[in-house]
Amino acid sequence: MSCSNRQSWRSVINRYLRTLPPLETLITFEAVGRHASFTGAAGELFLTQSAVSKQMRQLEDCMGVPLFERKPRGVKLTSAGDELLMTVNVLLTTMYQSVTRIRNVHQSNAVSVLATHALAQFWLFPKLIEFNKAYPDIAVHVHAMNEFDEASLNDFDVGVLYGSGQWPSLDSDFLLPEIVYAVAHPSLDVSGVETLEQLAQANLVQIDTCAWQCLDWHQWFGHFGIDFVARDKAPVFNQLTLAYRAVQQGMGIGLAWTFMADEALAKGELQRVTPFECVTGNGEFLVSLKHRKRSAAAEIFRQWLLGSMGD
Numbered sequence: 001m002s003c004s005n006r007q008s009w010r011s012v013i014n015r016y017l018r019t020l021p022p023l024e025t026l027i028t029f030e031a032v033g034r035h036a037s038f039t040g041a042a043g044e045l046f047l048t049q050s051a052v053s054k055q056m057r058q059l060e061d062c063m064g065v066p067l068f069e070r071k072p073r074g075v076k077l078t079s080a081g082d083e084l085l086m087t088v089n090v091l092l093t094t095m096y097q098s099v100t101r102i103r104n105v106h107q108s109n110a111v112s113v114l115a116t117h118a119l120a121q122f123w124l125f126p127k128l129i130e131f132n133k134a135y136p137d138i139a140v141h142v143h144a145m146n147e148f149d150e151a152s153l154n155d156f157d158v159g160v161l162y163g164s165g166q167w168p169s170l171d172s173d174f175l176l177p178e179i180v181y182a183v184a185h186p187s188l189d190v191s192g193v194e195t196l197e198q199l200a201q202a203n204l205v206q207i208d209t210c211a212w213q214c215l216d217w218h219q220w221f222g223h224f225g226i227d228f229v230a231r232d233k234a235p236v237f238n239q240l241t242l243a244y245r246a247v248q249q250g251m252g253i254g255l256a257w258t259f260m261a262d263e264a265l266a267k268g269e270l271q272r273v274t275p276f277e278c279v280t281g282n283g284e285f286l287v288s289l290k291h292r293k294r295s296a297a298a299e300i301f302r303q304w305l306l307g308s309m310g311d
Contacts, residue, residue: 025059033085037074110139111301114159118240120144123259138297146212157298161287172285179258181277183270185250190273205254206236223278
């Protein structure tokens with residue numbers, strides 16, 4: 001490496017070190033945000049409460065804004081804390097999955113799986129828990145990303161791919177239909193939203209889908225013959241998981257897929273907004289490369305996952 005290249009690389013590293021908080025503080029912050037408690041996070045991470053408190057003060061100093069409201073019993077995230085937690089959740093999950101895949105993808109008794117962030121979090125993860133109980137000797141490594149196609153499967157045993165089910169280079173088995181409807185937090189008053197026209201005028205959480213294939217409000221309303229234009233001040237997220245979390249926090253009405261929201265609706269954690277739902281005709285398919293024989297572990301996982309769809 002030349003002297004100029006070394007200096008450029010050092011400049012990049014120094015910029016990250018000056019700007020980004022230490023990784024351990026972000027890991028601790030995620031645990032604090034999840035538990036809403038320094039004590040709960042300390043117990044999970046095997047740290048003292050004072051160590052957690054010190055790390056959170058360090059993180060707040062680095063960010064330059066308060067992230068918590070200290071309460072007599074636990075802590076509550078500020079708006080800045082909520083925003084940071086959404087980002088940290090995605091980044092830590094992505095980093096963990098990437099590191100795990102790189103480290104373990106070549107193990108003989110392992111299965112590498114590619115899926116979108118939302119499907120991996122809300123649908124696949126609970127099934128992996130059950131698979132692990134049935135086959136504890138097979139390690140499943142999930143890599144989540146939103147923008148992938150047939151060629152992406154070259155690095156994975158199987159994947160869950162969205163579309164019509166017709167891919168020249170892939171074997172595919174149908175898993176889930178795409179059904180999308182509007183939801184909101186139960187605390188949000190949506191009593192005045194009964195028609196599609198009224199829904200179009202409501203505070204809708206937007207999904208920026210310019211970088212990947214995903215239904216947005218414009219397409220959803222288009223399914224019903226309505227030309228929708230988003231409000232200028234509507235909240236916008238480029239990840240479905242972030243938009244869904246915003247809905248869970250009561251920021252507005254959002255789109256939800258059945259695999260994400262059916263259970264939350266049944267538990268009363270979300271409410272339907274109007275009975276309208278979009279059935280696109282597409283769906284999620286379990287796929288693998290036609291020209292490559294699946295490993296024994298991958299075939300066991302495939303057969304188990306397909307068999308679990310009747311549960």
